Amino acid sequence: MTVEFISVGTEILLGNIVNTNAAYLSEKCAGLGLSCYHQSVVGDNEKRLEDALHLALSRSDIVILGGGLGPTKDDLTKEVTAKVFGKELYEDARTRARIEDYFARVHNRNITANNWKQAMVPEGAVVVDNDNGTAPGLILEENDKTAILLPGPPNELKPMFESKIAPYLNGLQPEGIYSKMVKICSMGESRVETVITDLLETQTNPTLAPYAKTGEVHLRVTARAKSEEEADALMKPMMDELFHRFGDKIYTTEEDVTLEDAVVELLKGKKMTVTTAESCTAGLLAGRIMNVAGASEVYEEGYITYANRAKSKLLGVKEETLEAYGAVSEQTAREMAEGAAKAAGADAALAVTGIAGPGGGTKEKPVGLVYIGCYVKGHTEVKEFHFTGNRAKNRDYAVVRALTFLREELVKERS
Amino acid sequence: MTVEFISVGTEILLGNIVNTNAAYLSEKCAGLGLSCYHQSVVGDNEKRLEDALHLALSRSDIVILGGGLGPTKDDLTKEVTAKVFGKELYEDARTRARIEDYFARVHNRNITANNWKQAMVPEGAVVVDNDNGTAPGLILEENDKTAILLPGPPNELKPMFESKIAPYLNGLQPEGIYSKMVKICSMGESRVETVITDLLETQTNPTLAPYAKTGEVHLRVTARAKSEEEADALMKPMMDELFHRFGDKIYTTEEDVTLEDAVVELLKGKKMTVTTAESCTAGLLAGRIMNVAGASEVYEEGYITYANRAKSKLLGVKEETLEAYGAVSEQTAREMAEGAAKAAGADAALAVTGIAGPGGGTKEKPVGLVYIGCYVKGHTEVKEFHFTGNRAKNRDYAVVRALTFLREELVKERS
Helix, strand or coil: CEEEEEEECHHHHCCCCCCHHHHHHHHHHHHCCCEEEEEEEECCCHHHHHHHHHHHHHHCCEEEEECCCCCCCCCCHHHHHHHHCCCCEEECHHHHHHHHHHHHHHHCCCCCHHHHHHHEEECCCEEECCCCCCCCEEEEEECCEEEEEECCCHHHHHHHHHHHHHHHHHHHCCCEEEEEEEEECCCCHHHHHHHCHHHHHHCCCCEEEEEEECCEEEEEEEEEECCHHHHHHHHHHHHHHHHHHHHHHEEECCCCCCHHHHHHHHHHHCCCCEEEEECCCCCHHHHHHCCCCCHHHCECEEEEECCHHHHHHHHCCCHHHHHHHCCCCHHHHHHHHHHHHHHHCCCEEEEEEECCCCCCCCCCCCCCEEEEEEEECCEEEEEEEECCCCHHHHHHHHHHHHHHHHHHHHHHHHC | CEEEEEEECHHHHCCCCCCHHHHHHHHHHHHCCCEEEEEEEECCCHHHHHHHHHHHHHHCCEEEEECCCCCCCCCCHHHHHHHHCCCCEEECHHHHHHHHHHHHHHHCCCCCHHHHHHHEEECCCEEECCCCCCCCEEEEEECCEEEEEECCCHHHHHHHHHHHHHHHHHHHCCCEEEEEEEEECCCCHHHHHHHCHHHHHHCCCCEEEEEEECCEEEEEEEEEECCHHHHHHHHHHHHHHHHHHHHHHEEECCCCCCHHHHHHHHHHHCCCCEEEEECCCCCHHHHHHCCCCCHHHCECEEEEECCHHHHHHHHCCCHHHHHHHCCCCHHHHHHHHHHHHHHHCCCEEEEEEECCCCCCCCCCCCCCEEEEEEEECCEEEEEEEECCCCHHHHHHHHHHHHHHHHHHHHHHHHC
């Protein structure tokens, strides 16, 4: 089956917001085994939206429209879709009650008259409750074509898709689609693709698709099957093979577990604490670890030591070391990690020192040179990296490499 | 004149990458006074790309295609566009020489045969040199329609657009388009729009367009004129009016100056240093300040104090304060800011303590409650915020509010 997306909103055409919904829906629909050949964006304009919807319905089985379900008169997606499907709108009592309840619960303020527009739905449409906003999702079916209308805000669209639209799309297909995500760190994209070339070339059911992320590669394994058990059985040889080839480099097989989640989980399991000492990343590494709700169990304090003086004062890096080897050196990274662990009384520590750019590089120490020190229970390792991006990219990569490094050391320690 | 974009790449349809090029081109073209009513994405497929290009040329004056200019046989944008325009391809000697030079300079490795495909260009096309990669940009004109082909990687597309395509598009129009960006902090989007409602309703030349960013609002003022001097004269009354209405809330009128740039610049001007003490943001604030290359002049060290013990140990927050008022309180934020300034020997300090969520909230102190303390030369102010997003959003907003707060205090101190 084929699917295509129409994003509705003048704010996208003006470049006011980045269309992250399209990327999200693309990845999810690929995971559901649907083929997507087209995506488009139109503004809040009746004629152009109508043309776009006619065109999409002429070439795809399922059309997902995101946005334009708001309460103002600019919001036209529902009205135009109803017109294209030849349906009248009526007020849905359950949606009206849900909107009333939502306002009472979340906004604690009065509902303006235009909000009732959101309770109007096309005849025959399936109404999908919105747990995070007022506009309901809508599904219309006619002549083997399906239109799915979703609210535009990502924090409404994504949970609605996940919990209600994905199961519906699965039900449309003769077999269900089941997938697992194998997330790999410690290995670059081209290397990962080389390792699985034969699997990519011979894939049928399950299929295998690589997704490159900053410093990580995600592999989606997707099976078509009549039941989850059958899917698991189909996926098992592929999963076993991936674990055989990548082993400990796989940090999770859960869709919503991040690298920092995995690291914090490992630390919790070992009842260990961690601290950070950052120069060029200046807090980004700590900030990322603390993305994890409940990371307070493993992290108490950390240090941003941009100046040499701070490296000595807070972490006890020896002045001789800084003089002899410089702030960006294997030796300084080592003393930063060890000093941070000692100062914080932590079991583990990560230290980052490097030249993020654009200035500050020399022939011997060019922009992109970063040393990361990793201390775990009395033992310190230091790695040297050469990043080739701009300031922001170099700092992002340093953060991912640091997390990966700590994970490797913790995994080693486990075995 | 109207413009539309076609992004070419199966990796976008699979959700492998987010289409940031489209958002970039949208904002830039709006700034050039071009109207954009459509955007679309197609995969690396000859028939579908041809159909998409025909459709786009039928309804827009200018079609910008991004991606599909690579060296592999999957890359078809140039071939399909040449076919649609009825042109043959020939090898462009200058481009061949440039590719040779690029490989020698950047890759330091041999060129594979397929790279020469990138030196082939359509007859009659304007060839636009690529300073950051091998694929040249191409401009084809015929029957009042223009196709502009750009390489897909954002780090090639953006500089090429900025330096070469934008001036070309400006030249297509009877008058030039000139714009200034007025960036506002300390005031929310709906408030800003209320203040400028009359200007938005009566705009002609120059025009005025608001862009909401996290915790900021950017206003683009755009004039059509025969020269920069004429444009400046046209924009002056509008700019004066905006400064009259927003005053110190405007932190820059430069396109590429960020809020953190403005704060660091203010500190440099006053020869002041700053430090940070972060609980819930845990390094994100310091990390953002250090986005600014050269921020080392104003920032030496900072503290991540997640645990209460760390707040006392590193910042000297009194245990009685923590016990009586709690870690998330006006009093703790104040002592954190003052303690951080003292510990770092800095002239200014920002402290952030709050409940980012999803857990940790109570009826008295709900998720989203954040206190920010701002110390400047012996004087401390504390503000209370109530954010309503998820963990990530709450932390992002806390960072912007903290920067805004420090800027306000520095501006006050100036006058």
